[in-house]
Amino acid sequence: xxxxxxxxxxxxxxxxxxxxxxxxxxxxxxxxxxxxxxxxxxxxxxxxxxxxxxxxxxxxxxxxxxxxxxxxxxxxxxxxxxxxxxxxxxxxxxxxxxxxxxxxx
Numbered sequence: 001x002x003x004x005x006x007x008x009x010x011x012x013x014x015x016x017x018x019x020x021x022x023x024x025x026x027x028x029x030x031x032x033x034x035x036x037x038x039x040x041x042x043x044x045x046x047x048x049x050x051x052x053x054x055x056x057x058x059x060x061x062x063x064x065x066x067x068x069x070x071x072x073x074x075x076x077x078x079x080x081x082x083x084x085x086x087x088x089x090x091x092x093x094x095x096x097x098x099x100x101x102x103x104x105x
Contacts, residue, residue: 030057036094041084044078057069059076063078070093072092
């Protein structure tokens with residue numbers, strides 16, 4: 001079921017905007033946009049230490065090449081591709097696409 005939900009989210013994200021769209025995420029929207037237990041695998045442009053997911057997103061916002069991030073245990077992996085190259089389920093990871101399109105409740 002988690003895989004089906006992840007697939008549906010990834011399809012909606014990829015259909016919503018083109019692969020190279022650069023947007024800055026308002027940090028207040030992070031809880032709406034975070035994908036828990038998802039790793040945007042590959043597509044790394046660099047690793048930076050971060051305190052939490054919000055700090056990771058702020059660092060991505062400051063990098064023109066950053067289109068998505070994966071955060072885990074103080075490690076912020078910035079990606080030059082939306083959703084990385086190969087999104088997958090991985091417990092403990094938190095990922096966010098900078099072109100977050102789903103609504104906040």
